[in-house]
Amino acid sequence: MLPASCVSAGSARGSAYRLILLVAAMAVLTFGLTPPAAQAAATITLSSTSGEAGSLVTVTGAGFPKRTKGTVVAGAAKVAVTTTSTGTFQASIAMPTAPGTVTVTATAGSAIASALFTVVEPAPVPSGTRSIRFGVGTNGGAAAGGELDEVAALAGEAPSIVLSYKDFSQVAPLAELDAVRARGAETLLTWEPWTWGGGTEQPAYSLDRIAAGDFDAYLREWGTALGQWGQPVYLRFAHEMNGNWYPWAEGVNGNGAGDYVAAYRHVHDVVASTGATNISWVWNPNVPYWGSTPVNQLYPGGDYVDVVALDGYNWGTSQSWSAWQEPEVLFGEGLTQLRQLAPGKPIMIAETASSEVGGSKPQWITNLFRYVSAQQDVVALVWFHVNKEADWRINSTSASADAFKAGLAARR
Numbered sequence: 001m002l003p004a005s006c007v008s009a010g011s012a013r014g015s016a017y018r019l020i021l022l023v024a025a026m027a028v029l030t031f032g033l034t035p036p037a038a039q040a041a042a043t044i045t046l047s048s049t050s051g052e053a054g055s056l057v058t059v060t061g062a063g064f065p066k067r068t069k070g071t072v073v074a075g076a077a078k079v080a081v082t083t084t085s086t087g088t089f090q091a092s093i094a095m096p097t098a099p100g101t102v103t104v105t106a107t108a109g110s111a112i113a114s115a116l117f118t119v120v121e122p123a124p125v126p127s128g129t130r131s132i133r134f135g136v137g138t139n140g141g142a143a144a145g146g147e148l149d150e151v152a153a154l155a156g157e158a159p160s161i162v163l164s165y166k167d168f169s170q171v172a173p174l175a176e177l178d179a180v181r182a183r184g185a186e187t188l189l190t191w192e193p194w195t196w197g198g199g200t201e202q203p204a205y206s207l208d209r210i211a212a213g214d215f216d217a218y219l220r221e222w223g224t225a226l227g228q229w230g231q232p233v234y235l236r237f238a239h240e241m242n243g244n245w246y247p248w249a250e251g252v253n254g255n256g257a258g259d260y261v262a263a264y265r266h267v268h269d270v271v272a273s274t275g276a277t278n279i280s281w282v283w284n285p286n287v288p289y290w291g292s293t294p295v296n297q298l299y300p301g302g303d304y305v306d307v308v309a310l311d312g313y314n315w316g317t318s319q320s321w322s323a324w325q326e327p328e329v330l331f332g333e334g335l336t337q338l339r340q341l342a343p344g345k346p347i348m349i350a351e352t353a354s355s356e357v358g359g360s361k362p363q364w365i366t367n368l369f370r371y372v373s374a375q376q377d378v379v380a381l382v383w384f385h386v387n388k389e390a391d392w393r394i395n396s397t398s399a400s401a402d403a404f405k406a407g408l409a410a411r412r
Helices: 004-032 145-155 174-182 207-212 216-229 259-272 327-341 361-373 398-410
Strands: 043-046 050-052 056-062 069-074 077-082 089-094 100-108 111-120 133-138 161-167 186-192 233-237 279-283 307-314 347-354 378-385
Touching: 043 100, 043 111, 056 069, 056 100, 056 111, 069 089, 077 089, 077 327, 089 100, 089 327, 133 145, 133 347, 145 398, 161 174, 161 378, 174 186, 174 216, 207 259, 216 233, 216 259, 233 259, 259 279, 307 327, 327 347, 327 361, 347 361, 361 378, 361 398
Parallel strands: 050 111, 133 161, 133 378, 161 186, 186 233, 233 279, 279 307, 307 347, 347 378
Antiparallel strands: 043 056, 056 089, 069 077, 069 100, 100 111
16 A cells, blocks of 8 residues: 555646646647638739720739729729629729839728739821821811811811701701811711700700600701711710700700600601611710719610710819819720620710810820720710810910820821
8 A cells, every 4th residue: 555645646646647638638629720711812913914005904803802892093093893702803994194104903991902004105007097087176167167277287187077066946057068078078967956055944845845756847857958968977966965064964954864865766766767878876975974864874775876975075173173184084984884885886085175274285185195096996086176165276285286286196
C-alpha cells in the first residue's frame, strides 16, 4: 500500500496530465477547423484596354458586395450599377476624349476596384472617305445660300445636310428642297405641330387632336407634295418631345401619357398613305436630363422610324442652371438608350453646339469630333450655327473656328 503522500501526489499528476490533454485537444479542435472564407477582393476587367477617344468600353466587376448600388467612373463620365446576388455587374461607359491613360474605377459599398485604359490618337482618315456626314443649321435655313457658303468656307467643307424648320401653318417647302439639292446636299426637314410664337399652350395642336385626324387633309397635302417632288428628304416630326418646351410634349398643352406615340404614328401613316416613299423618318429626342420624359415611353417603334437622333448642347455656364459638359457626358446616356430602343438604326446628332462660357470651346469641339468618330453607328453631325441663347456659331471665336475645321477634317 502506497503512503498517502504518494497517492496524493499521483492524483495531482494525473489531474494535471488530464488538463494538458484537454487543452491540447481543444487546441487541435480550435486550430484544426477551416476558417470561414473571406470575401474575394473586388476586381474589374475591361472589354478593351486601349482605343480612340469616346470608345464604348464594357466594364465587368466581380467580388463586390451583393445587391449593392455603385458607380463606374472614367474621367468625367459616370454610370450607375447594381451588383447581382453574386456580387458581379456589367456596365458600358465612354472613354474620355483626351489622349493618355485614364483610370476606370468601380465603387460599390466599401469595395473599390480600378483598371487602366489608354486613349490613343485616331488613325488618319484618307480624304474623301468620311463616313460621318457634316450638316448645319443657320438663321436663314435652307434658302440662305450666303450663310451656307460662309459655313463651307469656315469649315473647309460644304455641308451635305441642311437643317430646316417649318410649322403646321406652312406648306411643304419644295423650292427650298430644290435649293439644297442644287448644292449637292439633302434637307433635314423639321416639321413642328404648332404655330410659331404661340407658346407651349396651343390646344388647337394638342396631340390627341392630331391623332384623331383633325389635320389629316393638311398631312396628305405634305405627303403628296413631298412624294411628287421625289428626291430623298429626312423628315423630323415633333423633335425634342421628351422636354417640356414644345406643345407636343407630354405633360403640357393637355397632352397625356401615350399621346405622343399615337400622334406620331398617325402622322406617319397618313403621309405614307399618299405613296411618298422618298421620306426617311427621323425620331429625335433631346439628350435625357433629370426630369425629362423617359424616351422609352415616346418611341413609336421600328416600323415608324428610319433614323434615330439626339439634340444636345453644351450650355457651359451661360445660364444660371447650366454647367460645362464634355461630349461623352452630354451624349453618352442618350446614345446608350437609343441603341437599346432601336438596335441597328443609324444615329444622327441632329443639333449640337457649345457655348464659349465656362470652359474651352475649341477643346470641346476637338473632343466632340473625337468622341463621335468612335461611335460607329453615328452617321451624321449637324451643327447649330446660330447666335441665339448663346453664341453657338462655329466662328464665335477664331480659335473655335480653327478647331472646328481641324476636327471636321480628322473625323471618321
